[in-house]
Every structure is written in C-alpha cells, then in structure tokens.
Amino acid sequence: MTRGVLVTGASRGIGRAVAEAFAKAGDRVAVHYNSAARQAGEVAGALHGDGHVVVQADLADAAAVRRAVDTAAERLGRLDVLVNNAGVYLAHPPLSTSYEQWQEVWSATLATNLTGAANATFCAVPHLSAAGGGTIVNVSSRGAFRGEPDHPAYGASKAALNGFGQSMALALAPQHISVATVAPGFVDTDMAREILDGPQGEAIRQQSPFGRVARPEEVAAAVLWLASPEAVFASGTIIDVNGASYLRS
Ligand code: NAD
Numbered sequence: 001m002t003r004g005v006l007v008t009g010a011s012r013g014i015g016r017a018v019a020e021a022f023a024k025a026g027d028r029v030a031v032h033y034n035s036a037a038r039q040a041g042e043v044a045g046a047l048h049g050d051g052h053v054v055v056q057a058d059l060a061d062a063a064a065v066r067r068a069v070d071t072a073a074e075r076l077g078r079l080d081v082l083v084n085n086a087g088v089y090l091a092h093p094p095l096s097t098s099y100e101q102w103q104e105v106w107s108a109t110l111a112t113n114l115t116g117a118a119n120a121t122f123c124a125v126p127h128l129s130a131a132g133g134g135t136i137v138n139v140s141s142r143g144a145f146r147g148e149p150d151h152p153a154y155g156a157s158k159a160a161l162n163g164f165g166q167s168m169a170l171a172l173a174p175q176h177i178s179v180a181t182v183a184p185g186f187v188d189t190d191m192a193r194e195i196l197d198g199p200q201g202e203a204i205r206q207q208s209p210f211g212r213v214a215r216p217e218e219v220a221a222a223v224l225w226l227a228s229p230e231a232v233f234a235s236g237t238i239i240d241v242n243g244a245s246y247l248r249s
Pocket of ligand 1: 010011013034057058086088184188
C-alpha cells in the first residue's frame with residue numbers, strides 16, 4: 001500500500017518540490033492550493049506515478065481546511081503524512097507601517113502560517129490514527145531564530161509553529177504520529193524572488209559560506225527523510241536547512 005501525503009501550498013515553490021519528492025518515492029500526493037487551480041493541476045499531472053489528487057482551501061478558513069483534509073484522505077484512500085508548508089511572508093517594517101496595516105498583516109500571517117497549520121493538523125490526526133500512525137512535518141524558517149526585522153509577524157508565526165510542533169510531538173506520539181520541523185534559510189522560490197533579485201540579494205547569498213541560498217529540492221529532501229520510518233525517533237526535532245548561514249546552539 002502506498003502512502004497518502006497531503007502537502008499544503010503545493011502549486012509552486014517548496015511545496016511543489018515536496019510533492020515531487022514524495023511522488024518519486026512512490027507515494028500518492030494530494031496537491032493543496034488556495035487560488036492557483038491551474039498550476040496545482042499541472043503539478044499533480046506531472047508527478048511521478050498515479051493516484052495523485054488536487055484539493056483546495058484557504059488555510060485561513062477553518063471549515064475549508066477541514067473539507068480539504070477530509071477530501072484528501074478520502075480521495076487518497078488513507079492519509080499517512082501531512083506537510084504544513086503553505087505560508088505567507090508579508091512585509092510590515094515596524095517604523096514605517098500604519099497601525100491598520102500592522103493589524104492586517106499580523107492577522108493574515110498568523111491565520112495562515114500558524115492557525116492554518118494547527119487546524120490542518122487537528123483535522124489530519126483522525127486520518128493518521130486510522131492509518132495506524134504517520135508523520136506531520138511543519139515548514140518553519142530560520143527567521144524564527146534569527147529574527148525578521150521587516151517581517152516580525154512572520155518571525156513570530158514561525159517561532160510559534162516550532163513550539164506547536166514540539167507540543168504536538170509529545171501529544172501525538174501515543175498515536176504513533178511523529179511531528180518534526182524544517183527551518184530553511186532563504187530558498188530560491190517566488191516568495192523570496194523580489195528580495196533575492198534586489199539590492200540585498202548578493203549579501204543574502206553570502207550569508208552562507210556556500211555563497212548561495214537553498215534550492216527547494218534541498219528542503220524537500222529533509223521533509224522526505226523526516227517522514228520516513230527511519231526518522232520516527234527524530235520526532236520533536238527542528239532541522240536547519242540554511243547552508244550554515246545561521247548556527248544556533
Ligand atoms: P511560495 O510563496 O512559493 O509558496 C507558498 C504557498 O503557500 C503558495 O502555494 C501559496 O498559495 C500558499 N498559501 C499562502 N497563503 C495561503 C492560504 N491562506 N491558503 C492556502 N494556501 C496559501 O513560497 P515558498 O518559498 O515555497 O514557501 C513555502 C514555505 O516555506 C512557507 O511556509 C515559507 O514560509 C517557508 N520558507 C520559505 C523560505 C524562502 O526563502 N522561500 C525560507 C524559509 C521558509
């Protein structure tokens with residue numbers, strides 16, 4: 001029996017690379033998207049193997065999240081892995097943002113990056129339990145540790161996601177569900193494109209002694225390993241994928 005894997009935000013970027021990595025490993029993937037229906041269909045259609053599906057939800061909409069998770073489990077026949085990948089990176093520099101904008105960004109960021117992942121997790125647990133156990137992998141960020149001066153809600157949402165994942169690792173182990181986190185530094189995707197192509201781009205690449213940012217496939221490889229049976233005992237961990245650009249002790 002191949003595994004059923006739900007990847008949120010998989011129409012592009014890291015989510016797409018994660019979907020491709022699981023499909024290549026022989027798993028069946030539910031490619032989740034919010035508004036990019038055509039791209040999600042193209043991603044699912046191009047995946048290795050058969051049985052992949054597409055599910056839609058705005059992660060900020062709790063009812064839609066439940067529908068998408070249940071639909072993914074039903075159409076895949078089972079759910080073994082949830083990858084909470086979808087996220088937003090909205091700028092709101094504290095010294096130049098209006099109070100209205102500040103509130104909007106906090107609300108939108110937490111709704112997707114934190115509560116969306118928490119709700120997807122809640123809805124996935126019964127399906128993972130029904131499959132005899134499984135894995136949840138959260139895609140966090142280096143910013144949780146290093147700080148995000150122009151994106152403080154993002155940094156806070158990812159720090160909270162780390163704490164959420166560790167709490168859930170404790171809570172779900174009795175159900176044979178492992179919960180782990182990857183924390184990438186900058187990754188070459190649309191989310192970071194403007195910054196990486198802008199005046200700060202070269203300085204950001206030089207933050208790593210490799211002189212570059214991560215490729216989405218490098219993050220996907222870590223996610224795939226964390227979801228492997230060999231990695232069950234890594235439950236609760238947070239793996240840095242940042243090219244030694246930020247070393248925490
Ligand atoms: P991306 O913008 O290409 O992909 C993010 C995905 O999330 C998109 O498919 C988007 O549609 C989806 N999404 C956003 N809001 C949503 C919502 N409300 N409902 C449903 N889907 C929603 O960016 P990416 O670089 O592939 O990012 C993937 C994850 O990696 C994010 O959680 C991001 O925070 C994290 N990350 C990215 C970088 C980077 O430099 N690119 C660095 C560290 C962490």
